[in-house]
Structure formats: structure tokens, C-alpha cells
Amino acid sequence: MTSNARFRHTGTALAHSLAPATWRGAFSMRPADAIFTTAIKVGIAATLVLIAGGLAGQPQLAGMAALGALTSAFGRYQPYRRLGRMMGIVGVGMIVAMAIGVLLGATGVPMALQIVILSLLAGLASHVFTAFRISGPGAVILVFAAGAGSGYAHSFADVAPPIIAVAIGVVVGWFAAMAPVVWVPLAPSRLAVARGIAAVVSLGTDDAGPRRAAAAAALRSARDSVTVSAGSLRENSSRSRRLHQDADHLHLLLDDAEATLALFDVPGSGSHADALTLLTQHELELRKVRGIPKVSLRQTGAASTAGENPPSSRGTTPPAFWAAARCEFASRSSFHQALRMAIAAALSGWVAVALGLGHPLWATMGAIAALQGLNYASTVQRSIQRLVGNVVGAAVAVVLLSLSLGFWPSVALVVLFQVLAELLVLKNYTLTTIAVTPMALIMTGLGTHLGPDAALSRVADTLVGVVIGTLVAALSISLADRHHLPKESHEA
Known part of the structure; x- marks a missing residue:
């Protein structure tokens, strides 16, 4: 009976992903406020490290540092005492991810095995971020950093510079995000x-x-x-x-x-x-402002x-940051989410390799981004938004990459797209992905030649990632996850 119920639930979930109403809903705009603060912080952090890297004559390492500066995009709207700790955790994760990536590249680990290792990294990062309730770009950024490190390092002589660069970016991002505490605590x-x-x-x-x-x-x-x-x-x-x-x-x-x-x-x-x-x-x-x-x-x-004073929680002390996370680490739902994210990420990368696609880790990241949704309905929505956003963003990237822009124009575009992504992320993820796609491609190409064909490859890899991510989400859906069902069925 339970097997039949699960089979029907999975079938309903798959049908939901193809429903016209689901696709229409993916393009709805959400209300959002206070969207400028985080965008400004991210823009400042990225600008500082990219300019410093350019002046030092290290364009590729400047891109690595800009990845580290994305630490400032995590923990949006958290009180500063909590935000500093959250970004510290993310920063350590970014450095560890970069270290793993450069070691994989330096030792010549086959791509199929790299996909497994980075998929496990994504699952672990998802579990940690959930335990500490860290909002933001999620585990996909760590895998992006690891993939960039793997592509950069070809020998052990290449190991240290990217780690140092991303660490510098993390520090700059942390201070950029925390600086307002001095004026508006x-x-x-x-x-x-x-x-x-x-x-x-x-x-x-x-x-x-x-x-x-x-x-x-x-x-x-x-x-x-x-x-x-x-x-x-x-x-x-x-x-x-x-x-x-x-x-x-x-x-x-x-x-x-x-x-x-x-x-x-x-x-x-x-x-x-x-x-x-x-x-x-x-x-x-x-x-x-004040x-x-x-x-x-x-x-x-x-x-x-x-008639009387309402009950107040003013005297209640919030759970200690570390103690609350220890309890969350034992969450079965979080572990389940991390496990299926790792499985979907690995399968997507392997399929991309089997299809001969040029950047299989992009497929892995597509699956990870899709499965960062809170439930199956949001997973499907993010999959649609990421796919459509990548198609439109890739079209923009094709034009920009065909211009063979120099370093400084590329830096200006990276900062512009990062700020746009942060401004739009709470409004609609499709718009965010339109901005993120050319930003990621231009950042990847800093100091190297990346042709327009890379944009087309990203679309193909993303398609593999979101399709497999959605299938894994549907096959592993919890019977308690009913957000995708019609309202009357949900209430029943």
C-alpha cells in the first residue's frame, strides 16, 4: 500500500513539472524589500578584489578572489552578531572547496571521480548550511569554486595561489558585509x-x-x-x-x-x-536609513x-548559535536533502561526461541549484527558472564573449552582473540566472580565452542538470511534501 502511494505521489510530482500552470508560475514576480544593501556589499567586495588582482597582473587569481568575495552574499538580513559567524562558516567552506579543487586538478584526478567528490562536497555543504540556517547562493557556489580551482591547477606549484586568492576574497567579503555594523548596528x-x-x-x-x-x-x-x-x-x-x-x-x-x-x-x-x-x-x-x-x-x-498586555517573548533568550546547529545536524530531513542532492549532482555530471559535453561540472551545478529548493514545488520552479535564465543569459554571453573584451571591461561587466543578480534574486530567480550566466562565464574567462561556444555548452549542461535534478527529486519525494498539489488536495 505504501509503495503504491509513493508511486502515485511520484507520478503526480512528475506531472506537476510539466503542467502549464507550473511554468507560468515560475515567471511570477515576488515582492521584495531592502534589496539594495546586499547588492551594494557584494559589488564593493567584488570591485576591490578584481581591481587589486588586475593591478597585480593576476587576472585569473582576481577571478578566484571574486568568488571568495561572494561570501558577502550569504546570510541576508541576519543580525550582525549572527551574520559574522555565518559568513565565517561560509568562508571556511569556500577555502576548503578551493583547496579540494586545486588538489584534484594538480593530481590529475579523472573527471568522473572529481564529480563524485564535488557532489559529496555539495551534499555536506547543504547539510551544514541547513543546520546553521545560512541563506544565500548555497552549496552551488562552493562547487563553482572547487571547479575553478581544478581547472586552474595542473601541478602542485599551482596549488597555493588560488587558495590564497579565495581567502583574500573571503576576508574582503566578510568586512564588506560587516562594515555597516559600525554605523547602523x-x-x-x-x-x-x-x-x-x-x-x-x-x-x-x-x-x-x-x-x-x-x-x-x-x-x-x-x-x-x-x-x-x-x-x-x-x-x-x-x-x-x-x-x-x-x-x-x-x-x-x-x-x-x-x-x-x-x-x-x-x-x-x-x-x-x-x-x-x-x-x-x-x-x-x-x-x-537611521x-x-x-x-x-x-x-x-x-x-x-x-484588555491585558499580550504575551511577550522579550525576556526569552534565543538558542545559542552553535547549540541550535548541533540539534539541526541530527535532522533526518536535512540529511535526506543532502543525500539526494549529492546523488543528483553525481548523476548529472556523469551523464554530461557520457554525452561528451565540455563542462560536466556545470551539469552538476545545475542539479545542485535546482535541489536547493525547500520542497519539490520550489525544486521544479528553480529548475525551470535556471534553464530559461541560462538560455537567455547565454545569448547575452555569446554577444559579450564574441567581442573579445579586455580585462578591465570584463571586470566592469562582472561587477555589474553581480549587483544585478543580487537585486533580482528575491524578485525572480529567472532574472537572477540571466545575470549570473554571463557573469560566471566572463569571470571564468578572466586571463584566459573563453569563446562564445562556452555559452552554448553551459545551456546543454544546465539542461542535463535540471532534468536529472527534477527526476531525482520526484523519485525521492517525501509523502509529506504536498506543496505541489492543488490546494484542495493539499488540505485533504
């Missing part, structure tokens, strides 16, 4: 509070359904962010005292939002318009209208 927390308030305001008079639960979750996440950002109070530090004062005001705003949310549970509490209007004003203030609205619960009256 609570910026990620202010954004989290603004988003939590926006979720409450969006309820209006509708207090039913998952939107209310989502608003409550957004407020809890914001509370956690503020607590982490404030850290421990150091009485002898004026900066720490100011930080805690501002954090207290953010907590008051969250008290206000929680009290307003509680109004929806009070029968006959009347119109919530006044409370929601005031919350909207707070949200607008929080989205400014400044935190100075309010108290007495000003809004929300708590008194609700």
Missing part, C-alpha cells in the same frame, strides 16, 4: 521589526487563516533579531548602553504590534483602524484595548 533588526509590523498591518480586519500565524511568526523572528543584535549589556560601554536603549524601543514597537494582533482575538473590540494606522507610521520610520520611532504602549493604547 541595529539595521537588520529594524528591518525585521518593520516586516513584522507590516505583516500585522496587512491583516486589516481579516483575522483568520495562515496570514495571522505568519504575522505572529514574523513578530517572534523580529524579537529574536533584536535580542541577538543587542547582545549582553556592558555598563562600562556607552555604545552598548545606547544599543540597548534603541533595542528597548524596538521591543516596545513589537509589544505594540503584538497587542494590536491580540485585538483580533477579542470579540467586540471594535475597529482596529487607529492602531493599524499608527503601526503603519512606525513601519515607515523604521525603513529609513532613527527608531520613540513610542510607548501608553501612546497607542493597543494593550488596554485588548
Whole structure:
């Protein structure tokens, strides 16, 4: 019975990947806010290392350093105390991946075996990133770095320079991402509070359904962010005292939002318009570059209208960063995801080798990128978006590569496409891939000649990767994964 149920579930999943509605949905645009901050950080980090590498006369190593600088693209919107640790983990992973890649290249390991090793690296990286809840480009960047190192190193004399280059890039990326903590230490927390308030305001008079639960979750996440950002109070530090004062005001705003949310549970509490209007004003203030609205619960009256102060998690200490990750490492779902990612990545690379494609690791990366989705529905969506984005991006790359651009124009294009990718990633992954494809090809060709045919090869390799990735995802889908089913079936 269980086998029949799984067979039907897999069949439904495969049918979902071919449905016209699925393809239409892959091109929908999502709302996104605060998209400029990370894009600027990534652009600054990439610019610094590419210019330095060019001035040093090391264009290929400049590309390696730019890969390391992509560390700054991870951990978007995290409080700085947590972000620094997350990027440290990613940075170590980038250096290890580059070391593995150059050793594979220097020792002449056959491509089929390289694919196995890098697929296992991808699975391990996925498991680690999930355990530490590190968002961003994901394991595919580590495999990209390892592949670049493998292509660069032909002897042991070539081992050290790429590792040093990517390490420099990691350090530059880390500082570029962390620099704003000096001026706006609570910026990620202010954004989290603004988003939590926006979720409450969006309820209006509708207090039913998952939107209310989502608003409550957004407020809890914001509370956690503020607590982490404030850290421990150091009485002898004026900066720490100011930080805690501002954090207290953010907590008051969250008290206000929680009290307003509680109004929806009070029968006959009347119109919530006044409370929601005031919350909207707070949200607008929080989205400014600096400044935190100075309010108290007495000003809004929300708590008194609700009849009592709503439950607050202000005194709750978030789980320790390392302790929380240790618990997540034992997650069966994360292990399952890592395992099927490794399998799909290896199969894709082997098929690309068997077909005689020129860059089989691109097929491996296609499968990895597809399987970075949270569920089967998002895997299919990412597969469609990556394939279509690669086709369009490859067309752009063909034009650019045929121009035989020099180093400095190539650097300008790499930075431009990286910034565009970060601006678009939260809007639609297709647009992001359109920008990433020429950026990756131009970066790969820094200091070497990469012809337009490489762009066509990338499309073929990507097609292999996303098809095999989707098939593996469908064959290994959990019976609990029902996000791809019609709403009525999901509820049943």
C-alpha cells in the first residue's frame, strides 16, 4: 500500500513539472524589500578584489578572489552578531572547496571521480548550511569554486595561489558585509521589526487563516533579531548602553504590534483602524536609513484595548548559535536533502561526461541549484527558472564573449552582473540566472580565452542538470511534501 502511494505521489510530482500552470508560475514576480544593501556589499567586495588582482597582473587569481568575495552574499538580513559567524562558516567552506579543487586538478584526478567528490562536497555543504540556517547562493557556489580551482591547477606549484586568492576574497567579503555594523548596528533588526509590523498591518480586519500565524511568526523572528543584535549589556560601554536603549524601543514597537494582533482575538473590540494606522507610521520610520520611532504602549493604547498586555517573548533568550546547529545536524530531513542532492549532482555530471559535453561540472551545478529548493514545488520552479535564465543569459554571453573584451571591461561587466543578480534574486530567480550566466562565464574567462561556444555548452549542461535534478527529486519525494498539489488536495 505504501509503495503504491509513493508511486502515485511520484507520478503526480512528475506531472506537476510539466503542467502549464507550473511554468507560468515560475515567471511570477515576488515582492521584495531592502534589496539594495546586499547588492551594494557584494559589488564593493567584488570591485576591490578584481581591481587589486588586475593591478597585480593576476587576472585569473582576481577571478578566484571574486568568488571568495561572494561570501558577502550569504546570510541576508541576519543580525550582525549572527551574520559574522555565518559568513565565517561560509568562508571556511569556500577555502576548503578551493583547496579540494586545486588538489584534484594538480593530481590529475579523472573527471568522473572529481564529480563524485564535488557532489559529496555539495551534499555536506547543504547539510551544514541547513543546520546553521545560512541563506544565500548555497552549496552551488562552493562547487563553482572547487571547479575553478581544478581547472586552474595542473601541478602542485599551482596549488597555493588560488587558495590564497579565495581567502583574500573571503576576508574582503566578510568586512564588506560587516562594515555597516559600525554605523547602523541595529539595521537588520529594524528591518525585521518593520516586516513584522507590516505583516500585522496587512491583516486589516481579516483575522483568520495562515496570514495571522505568519504575522505572529514574523513578530517572534523580529524579537529574536533584536535580542541577538543587542547582545549582553556592558555598563562600562556607552555604545552598548545606547544599543540597548534603541533595542528597548524596538521591543516596545513589537509589544505594540503584538497587542494590536491580540485585538483580533477579542470579540467586540471594535475597529482596529487607529492602531493599524499608527503601526503603519512606525513601519515607515523604521525603513529609513537611521532613527527608531520613540513610542510607548501608553501612546497607542493597543494593550488596554485588548484588555491585558499580550504575551511577550522579550525576556526569552534565543538558542545559542552553535547549540541550535548541533540539534539541526541530527535532522533526518536535512540529511535526506543532502543525500539526494549529492546523488543528483553525481548523476548529472556523469551523464554530461557520457554525452561528451565540455563542462560536466556545470551539469552538476545545475542539479545542485535546482535541489536547493525547500520542497519539490520550489525544486521544479528553480529548475525551470535556471534553464530559461541560462538560455537567455547565454545569448547575452555569446554577444559579450564574441567581442573579445579586455580585462578591465570584463571586470566592469562582472561587477555589474553581480549587483544585478543580487537585486533580482528575491524578485525572480529567472532574472537572477540571466545575470549570473554571463557573469560566471566572463569571470571564468578572466586571463584566459573563453569563446562564445562556452555559452552554448553551459545551456546543454544546465539542461542535463535540471532534468536529472527534477527526476531525482520526484523519485525521492517525501509523502509529506504536498506543496505541489492543488490546494484542495493539499488540505485533504
